[in-house]
Amino acid sequence: MRDRTPELRLARVLVETTNTLDDNFDPERYLSRVAGHCVELLDASAVGVIFGGADSPAFAAGGHPRDLALGLLGAQQGGGPCVESLGTGRPVPPACLAADERKERWPEFTALARRHGIGTTYAVPLRQRQTLLGALNVFVPETSPGPCADSEMPLAQAIADATAVGLYNHRAYTEYRTLAAQLQTALTSRIRIEQAKGILAERWHTGLDEAFDALRRYARRERLVMDLVATEVIKGSLDDASLRGGWSEPS
Template identity: 85%
Template sequence: MRDRSSELRLAQVLVETTNTLDDDFDPEHYLSRVASHCVELLDASAAGVVFDGAGAPALATGGHPRDLALDLLGAQRSGGPCVESLGTGLPVPPVRLSAAEPAERWPEFTALARRHGIGVTYAVPLRQRETLLGALNIFVPETSRGPYADGELRLAQSIADAAAVGLHNHRAYTEYRTLTTQLQTALTSRVRIEQAKGILAERWHTGVDEAFDTLRRYARRERLVIDMVATEVIKGSLDDAALRGGWSEPS
């Protein structure tokens, strides 16, 4: 019989993980939640994510104590599952740290992990198509019932894939919001400039092109943004003599 409660919890985690369209989104807090979900769903002691945080490597961890994952990620300077997954963009299947091979492969990391009672570790990449965003590392206690195999790795990869989608969606959302703001600002500026041109053309009984040339000359002469000059014209705080700066009134 299927464990419906586990399936429901996994579905909830995946939905939460992809829901990142929020203005106050914090990547480190978000990925710490992802790591905590992995600890819960994969019977792990700790989990950690290495990711690109504003152009520099950053860490997010989950588990109890939280410093455990930080220590285990930090011990991978000379090699470890997370570093390997970051380097290759591929999963590192579950490795039993009691075997001889990991002690030769990652001596510093393996020694520290075993002192902390970690028996199995594995890592999966956070990828959005061809873009590698980070890597997720799972640390399983020696007391965990085995064997640890492909099922756990696939589950971890599914969560990592959802996290990669979430990160990608938030970056796209942020870029969209920035572009929208820029376009709105440009449109508002254009409306003010057109309004100022109309005011001057009507006041001076001239064409809007001549009025615009005067606005532009003044802005260049005073080293101002033309939108600022237009705003002053609309407010009536810029007189004709200052605006024309010695130019004769158009006939």
């Protein structure tokens, strides 16, 4: 029977990568874990991820040492595969860093990578449909005995695609949770205001509209939100004279 261990490992990684609907979700920790899985699955020295907006990008990394990937990402300010993939939204195919053209194209990055024994690098975008969320950069050692980077790149893109789905879903989840909380707050506020109107209308023997006008005038005069005024009415903390102000009961 065929040993399916590699396929099972990849399946577990993909399931974990898309499981992001958690209130305690930490993007940096999540992406560092993804990068760590990529190191194992892609036979790499390190893997780094740039994510977030172009104005304030954040880094995540995996590998041993982890600081290697962070340093290689940081060295790409003058150019490098990850920032190119992030800028274009396209993959950057495997590049041999011993080639002279790489030294000219990415001088700072290539010099640092070569000092740490990195022979090949490539990058793939984290994209969910038309939304570009970041880029994933793989650093392969010169002495790597594993498959060539060209054959590994589709696997890296599959993991990047699953990661983008996870990030996108968590973003949507957070937005929906925020919207639900805002709607619940608005509903609760409206209930309190209606309750306060009813209390005043009954106490003053007047209509609900007149009671609401009194609440609104008091809130404007004191520069308070209506919900706070309604809460104080319900608690009995506001006297009628303060609430009515210059308003007189209809005859």
